[in-house]
Amino acid sequence: DIQMTQSPSSLSASLGGKVTITCKASQDINKYIAWYQHKPGKGPRLLIHYTSTLQPGIPSRFSGSGSGRDYSFSISNLEPEDIATYYCLQYDNLLTFGAGTKLELK
Amino acid sequence: QIQLVQSGPELKKPGETVKISCKASGYTFTNYGMNWVKQAPGKGLKWMGWINTYTGEPTYADDFKGRFAFSLETSASTAYLQINNLKNEDMATYFCARSLYGSSPYYFDYWGQGTTLTVSS
Numbered sequence: 001d002i003q004m005t006q007s008p009s010s011l012s013a014s015l016g017g018k019v020t021i022t023c024k025a026s027q028d029i030n031k032y033i034a035w036y037q038h039k040p041g042k043g044p045r046l047l048i049h050y051t052s053t054l055q056p057g058i059p060s061r062f063s064g065s066g067s068g069r070d071y072s073f074s075i076s077n078l079e080p081e082d083i084a085t086y087y088c089l090q091y092d093n094l095l096t097f098g099a100g101t102k103l104e105l106k
Numbered sequence: 107q108i109q110l111v112q113s114g115p116e117l118k119k120p121g122e123t124v125k126i127s128c129k130a131s132g133y134t135f136t137n138y139g140m141n142w143v144k145q146a147p148g149k150g151l152k153w154m155g156w157i158n159t160y161t162g163e164p165t166y167a168d169d170f171k172g173r174f175a176f177s178l179e180t181s182a183s184t185a186y187l188q189i190n191n192l193k194n195e196d197m198a199t200y201f202c203a204r205s206l207y208g209s210s211p212y213y214f215d216y217w218g219q220g221t222t223l224t225v226s227s
Contacts, residue, residue, distance in 0.1 A: 001168070034213035036151075043110075043201055043217030044151070055215070087151055091213050094167070095141075100150040 002026050002090055006098025012106040018076045021101045023088035025069045032092035035064055035073045037084045038100075044087065048073065080105070108132035110202050110218035117224045118192050125188045126221045128202030135183040136160045138204040139211050142176065142187050145220075146198040154200075156211045157185060165210070189223075197225040 003026040013019045023033065031051040036044040046055050048064040051071060064073045075082055083105055088098040113127040128140065141156040155166040157176040164176040175188040189196055199222045203214035 032212075038151070041220075043203070043219050044214075045217075046213065046215050049213045049215075089151075089213060091211065094210055095153040097151045097153065 002029060002093050002096050004088055004090055004096050004098040006088055006101060008101060009099060010102040010104065012104045013078055014106045015078055015080065017078050017106075018074060019078065019103060020072055020074045021086055021088075022070070022072045023066075023090075023098045025071070025090055025092075027093075028068050029071075029090045029092035031067060032090060033064070033066070033071050034089045034091065035062075036087045036089065037082075038087060039084045075103075108216050110204065110216055112200075112202060112218040112221045115222045115224070117226070119227050120192055120194060120225060122192050123188065123190045124192060124223060125186055126200055126223070128185045128187075128218050130183045130185070130204065133204075135180060139207040140176075140178075140185040141203045141205055141211055141214060143201040143203055143214075143217075144170075144198045145201065146195070149198075151201075154187075156205070156207070158207070159185070192223075192225050194225050196223060198223060 005024045034049040035047045038044040052064045061076050086101045090096050109131045111129045136159045139156045142154040144152045154170040157164045173190045177186045199220045201220045202218040204216050205211040205214045
């Protein structure tokens with residue numbers, strides 16, 4: 001099974017700032033990674049799939065990159081509504097989530 | 107619009123059975139697989155497996171083989187998750203999520219709102 005090591009587990013940032021989250025796969029996942037935003041009491045929201053493809057309606061402040069085993073996700077110009085937990089998901093070989101990153105306001 | 111609406115919160119005792127529903131609307135039900143995801147209290151997301159809504163074939167992740175069962179009522183565009191012989195560690199929020207698929211699911215683009223299961227004697 002493919003393991004996804006996501007870091008950091010939590011981070012704090014200022015409004016208007018930029019944050020970056022990384023996910024490292026235990027093997028090459030061929031860019032088959034998605035990123036989700038999850039707020040309490042709701043279903044997760046798809047932000048990005050296939051490494052860098054933004055879902056319709058998702059602001060361009062969200063971006064993704066990477067290849068092979070190493071992937072990253074960034075949010076620029078942080079807004080209050082971005083406070084949430086973020087997860088990566090590999091779907092190259094079955095499906096595995098990263099452990100999540102809790103984003104808080106500084 | 108596309109919606110996945112799950113059944114309400116459940117309170118069960120250890121050893122009992124629970125069946126959670128996920129009703130889909132706004133798209134052709136059999137064109138997308140349905141996945142189930144577990145989130146234990148204070149923990150992250152864990153993929154439980156999926157059901158091919160066209161063939162009805164379920165696939166279970168390794169940690170969810172045995173007491174878990176996925177099923178369909180295609181005429182009602184509804185998927186079900188049944189958990190038998192409930193244990194304390196089954197206490198969690200369960201999400202359904204749809205995906206396109208090939209030999210296995212792709213990413214999930216729409217999710218249900220989650221169903222909270224409490225297991226307590």
